[in-house]
Amino acid sequence: MDYGFTQLQTEIAQLARELAEKKLKPLRAKADHDEKLPMEVVEEYRASNLFGLWLPEQYGGTGGGVTDLALAIEELSKACGGLALPIATSALGGMPAFMWATAEQREKWIPALASGEKLFAFALTEAEAGSDATALKTTAVLEGDHYVVNGSKHFISTGEVADVYTVAVTTNPKRGARGITLLLIEKGTPGFTFGKKEEKLGIRANTTYELVFQDCKVPVANRLGGEGMGLLAVQETFDYSRPGVAAQALGIAEGALNETIPYLRTRKQFGQPVSSFQAIQHKLADLATKVEAGRALVYSLTLAMDKDYLKAVENALASGASVHDELKKLKTRRWTKESAMSKLFCSDTAMEVASECINLCGGIAYMRDFPVEKYMRDAKITQIYEGTNHIQRNEIAAALIKEYAAG
C-alpha cells in the first residue's frame, strides 16, 4: 500500500527494488555462505545515492527523512536482510553524528556520510553491557585536546568494513548513565583495532566484529554533544532508527512470502497446487495481513516523525545549531513508544512469517538451496538488535504508564 509517499519516495522504493532484484539476489547466497560483505554492494549503494536518503541536499543527500530510509531498507531486505545492512548501520552510526553535530562538525563528517564515501557504524554493546547500556566500561580520559580511550565493544554490525564508528564511552564512570559520551573514532586511528569476527546465525552477509581500543587517542573535536550527553543521544537515535529495523523485518517477511507463494502455486500434492488448500490460504492471509499492519504502523510513524525532523533540519541549517537543539526548540514529542512498537511488532511478524513460510513449503524450504530458510535466520536478529524485544516492551510499558500517571 502507498501511505501517501512523495514522488521521490516512490522513486526510492523503485530503485531499491531494482537493486534488490538485479544486484542483491545474485549475490546473497554466496555472501551468506562465505559470511562476507561483498564490497560491490556498497559500491552500488554509493552509485545509487542510497547513503544520503535522510540527509540534506546541502551535504550531498537527497533531503528526505526516516521514511525514505525505511523504504529503501524494506525493499533491499526483500532480497537479503544482510546485504541491506550497510545502509541501515551507516544511518544508525550517522544519526547521532548528524543530529548532535555542531555546524562545524557537520561540514567535516556529513558529506562523506551522505555520499557513502565513509560508512558509519554504531558501537554501544559491550560484554557486560547489553540491554543495560549504562553498565558500559569503555573509558575515555581527557588529556589536553584529546581523549584516551580504553575498552572493547562487542557485536558491531558492519564492523571492520565501516570507516567511522560512533562509540559510546564513559567519561565519568562515577556518574553512571550520566557519564556516557559519544565519540567518533575513525578506522586506522592508532590504538583502535578489530578483535574477533563473529560467526552468526543470520545476516551473515554482514560482518560483525569486536572493536578493541588500547590507549586510542581521539580528538576532543570528535565528541558529539557535551560530556555525559551520550545516553540521551543514543536514546534519541533509537527513536529514529528503530523504524529502520522494523522496515528491515518487513522486507524479510515480504521476501519470504515472495519466495513462498509462487512455490505453493506450482507445487502439486494430492493432485492439486498446494495453494489451493484452504488451510494454506488462510495461513497466507493471516501472514500477509500482519505484514501490511506492520507497514501501516511503520510508515504512519515515519511520515509523522519526518514532519518534525525535516523542520528541525531546515532550522539547523539556517541557524547553525545542532538538529537536536532545533528539535528541542520545536518542543516536538518523543517517538520512543511508537518507535519501539514498530520494531516489536514488525520483528515478531518477520520471525513468524519466515518460520511459517518454511512450514508452508515443507522440506524443500529447510534446505539451503531454497532461499526461505535464510529469511528465518535473518529475521531473528531484528528481534534482538537496537534493543531486544524485551527492552522494547519495557519502553512501551514505561511510556504507557507515564501517560496514565500524567492523567
Added chain:
Amino acid sequence: MHIIVCVKQTPAGENVSVDQNTGCIIRSGESALNPFDEFAIEEAVRVKEKTPGSKVTAVTMGPPQAEAVLREAVARGCDGGVHVCGREFAGSDTWATSYALSQAVKKLSENDPSVLVFCGKQTNDSDTGHIGPQMAQWLGWPGAAFVRKLEAVDGKSVRVQRLMEDGYDVVEMPLPAVLSVIKEINTPRIASLKGRLASKKAQFPKWSAAELGCDPAKLGLDGSPTSVVRCFTPPQRASNTVKIQGETAADKARNLSAALKEAKIL
C-alpha cells in the same frame, strides 16, 4: 569530449506476443529503452566519468512518446538529450534512419572533432545492427561494431576490442568515431536516485528534418530503399518428440544413448 549515445524506444521485454490471427506483434505491452542500448549508455557514461570536461548527449528518433527513452538515458547518467521527431521521418528503414541520426550527430558535433558516438549492437525489434556503421559512413567517420571493450580512450582517439568469430581484433581510430557495443562490454548500472530526479526535470529539444538540414528525399517511407512486404509468425519446428522412458536416471541415460545409436547419431 562530447559523447553521443543513440537510443531507441522499442517494445518492452522479450515476451512480445504475436496475434496468431493477424500475424502481428501485439503492442499492448509497454515500450521501453532498447535493451542493447543500456550497454551503450553505460559505456558512454563510464567514458564521461573517466574524462574530465566531457558530457554525454543521448539522441533518439521516434514519435513524441519516444522522449521517455531520453529520460531513461538521463536517469542512467547522460547529461541531456535531443529528440529527432516529425512526420517526415515516419516509415524510415535503416538507411533513412541512419541518415537522419547522422544529421543530428553532425549538428551536435559542429566545430568539435572530439566526438565519440555509441550505439547498441542492434535493436530488439528489428535486430539489424546497421545503424552504427551506417551513421559512421554518412558522416565519413571511422568506427567499429561488435565492440567488447574500450582499451583506451582520450579526447583524440580510441582503441577498442572488436569481437570476431574466432577471437577479437584490436582496432584504433582517431575521433570523431562511431562504436556499436555488445553486452559483454559492461554491466549497466541501475539508474541512481539523483539521475532519476534529474531525468524528471530534463527538457529535450525536438529537432525536425528542416532544423537538421536533411534532404527530404532521403527520409521516411519514401526515402527508404527497402520495405516490408509481409510479416508472419515463424513456422513451428515440426516435432515428433520421443519421450525417453525409464525408471531411474540411469535407465533414461541408457535408453537415450541407445536411441541415438539406433538413429545413427552417435
Added chain:
Amino acid sequence: MANIRVQENRCTGCGQCVPVCPVKCITLGPRPGGPKGPFEKMAVIDTAACTLCKACVSACRALGEKSCNKDLFSAIEIQEAAAGGDFSAYRGVWCVAETRRGQLSPTALELLNIGAKLAAALKEPLCAVLAGHGVEKFAAELAEHGAEQVYVIDAPELKDYLDEPHAAALAALINAKKPNKVIFPATTMGRTLSARAAILANTGLTADATELDVDAATGLLRVTRPTFGGNLMATITCRKTRPEMCSLRPLTYPKAEKNPKPLAVERFTPEAGALACKSSYAGFVSEESGELDIGGAEVIVAGGRGVGGPEGFKLLHELAQALGAAVGASRAAVDSGWVPYRHQVGLTGKTVKPKLYIACGISGQVQHMAGMSSSDIIVAINKDPDCPLMKQAAYAIEGDLYEVVPELIKTLKNPS
C-alpha cells in the same frame, strides 16, 4: 510525402489493427457515412502520430487473406512515392566471399549455394567477390563451387578487416560493375561491411536473412528474416534502388556442392586514395580456451538457467568431452556469469547448426530457439516436461540433469 488511409468500404471496424499499433494511434470511430450494415464503426488513424510502420496494414491484409468475402479487409493502404529508374543495366548475383587470417570463410560456399539458385531463377551470372590482400588464391575454390566470375580487389590496405577501406573497395566495385543482387555473410565483418557499403552504393540493405528467393513476376529479391527477437518473420524487398543487398545468416544454407566453372578472375583496382582509412588495425587475440568453438561444432552440449550455477557447467563440460562436443549456453546462464559470452547460443549469441544439440535445463525461449532450432537432432533434458524445448526436441528426458547427465557420461564411457 507517403501517407496512410483507411478505405471505408473495406473496413469492418473489427478493431484488430488497434492493438498492433506501436504508437497507439488507431481508434475506432464513427463512419463518416453512418453505419454500413452490421459495421457501425471504422478504424481511424491519427496520421500525425502514425510512424508508417505498416503493422496495421499487415494485420488487415492477413485478415483479408483469410476472409471469404474479398471485398472486406485489406482496408489500410499506404500511398508511397513510386519506385523509379531503369535497372536493366544491373545484372548478376554476387556473393561476397569473406576471408580471414589466410582462410576462406565457410560462409563463402554457403552463399554460393543459394546464390546459384537465385542466379538460375534470374538467368543471370553468379559471381563471387574477394577483397583483401593475397586473396586471389581462393578464386579457384569459388569457381569450383559455381562462381562464373570472381572479382578480386587486392590491396595492402585490405590486409586486415577494417570497415572503411573494405566498404570503399566493395562500393567502388559495385558502382563500376552494377550487380543486381549482392549477398554478404551476416558475420561480424559482413554485417558491418554491408551496412557501410549500402550507404556508399546508395542502396537498400536487409540484415541477417534466413531465407532468400526471387519473386518470379518482378525479379525482386525477397529477403525473409526474423525480427522482434525471432517472434516474427518479415519479408523485405528493395524496389527503389539497385543492387538489392542483404546479409545472410551463417549456416542457413549448406555449402555449395562442387559445380566447377572455368576460372574467370577479374581484378579491380579502386581509384587512388579510395582506400584511405582513418582507423588502424592493431592486432588479433585469439580466444585461447582450448575448447571447441560452438560456431562450427557438430555436437553441442548446452546448459541454461536450470543448470543452477557454474559447478553445473563442469558437469556439462565433462559430457561434452565424452562426446567430443562444444559447450553452449543460454542467455540466462551467460547473464548469471556461469559461462563466458562466447558460449552463448541464440539471438544475442551465436547461431549454431550442429548434428546433435543436447539442451540441459534450457526451457527454450524463442530467443534461444532462434539460434539452434535448425540443429539436426535436439535432445532436451529438463525437469519441466511442458517447457517449449521439451516439446520441440526429437528426444526428451524428463528429469533432473544432475542425475541424468552423470549417468549419460557413464553410459558413453562404458558402452557395455
